[in-house]
Amino acid sequence: xxxxxxxxxxxxxxxxxxxxxxxxxxxxxxxxxxxxxxxxxxxxxxxxxxxxxxxxxxxxxxxxxxxxxxxxxxxxxxxxxxxxxxxxxxxxxxxxxxxxxxxxxxxxxxxxxxx
Amino acid sequence: xxxxxxxxxxxxxxxxxxxxxxxxxxxxxxxxxxxxxxxxxxxxxxxxxxxxxxxxxxxxxxxxxxxxxxxxxxxxxxxxxxxxxxxxxxxxxxxxxxxxxxxxxxxxxxxxx
Numbered sequence: 374x375x376x377x378x379x380x381x382x383x384x385x386x387x388x389x390x391x392x393x394x395x396x397x398x399x400x401x402x403x404x405x406x407x408x409x410x411x412x413x414x415x416x417x418x419x420x421x422x423x424x425x426x427x428x429x430x431x432x433x434x435x436x437x438x439x440x441x442x443x444x445x446x447x448x449x450x451x452x453x454x455x456x457x458x459x460x461x462x463x464x465x466x467x468x469x470x471x472x473x474x475x476x477x478x479x480x481x482x483x484x485x486x487x488x
Numbered sequence: 489x490x491x492x493x494x495x496x497x498x499x500x501x502x503x504x505x506x507x508x509x510x511x512x513x514x515x516x517x518x519x520x521x522x523x524x525x526x527x528x529x530x531x532x533x534x535x536x537x538x539x540x541x542x543x544x545x546x547x548x549x550x551x552x553x554x555x556x557x558x559x560x561x562x563x564x565x566x567x568x569x570x571x572x573x574x575x576x577x578x579x580x581x582x583x584x585x586x587x588x589x590x591x592x593x594x595x596x597x598x599x600x601x
Contacts, residue, residue, distance in 0.1 A: 377531070379531075382529075404587055404588075406588065406589075408591075413497075413593070414593070415578065415591050415592060415593040415594050416532075416578065416591040416594075418588060418590075421587065421588055423587055431588070463531055463532065465532075465589075467587075467589075476522055476534040476537060477534075477589055478534070479524075479531035479532040479533070480531050481530055481531045482529070482530065482531045484529070
């Protein structure tokens, strides 16, 4: 069974802390994504990566950075957490670019609360 | 840019009745369309996709979707709703490069006993 695993289901962090959200996939997918999900706003893309050490900004990259040192792992970093970053964060992976007919696979989500 | 829209924030249906969750799309070229479901406190799960061919696509858990080119719609349907179908449903479309999905705003389906 294919898997995308996020390291934490729930996190509580303090304002100003540096926060790491980790995601690992076992499908040898080139593409990996970080989305943020908020009520009424749906899913918004923060960053994606199409290869090791490669990254592209999504729709809402401000306040976030990412790291992809290995193909299977994609990390989202909140440099200095703020309360407006309280949200559900979803990681996903998918096969190579150009294969538009192939679905993405999602992790179970990390609900982050910044206090 | 490719986009999808879900005009209803919430759909309420009684158990045993048919359900429809609406999605309209705006794409250039041939559309590739997806439906995902999210159960409470979980990630998204793939339900079904339209690539080409038959306009009626069958997917997981008894769901199906009807592709309508003239109405630019891809509505999700099920003949008989279950309480366990209550969840958040997302329609999605890939960009032209195929390296990311754009999601609709989501529709919450509530199935009441």
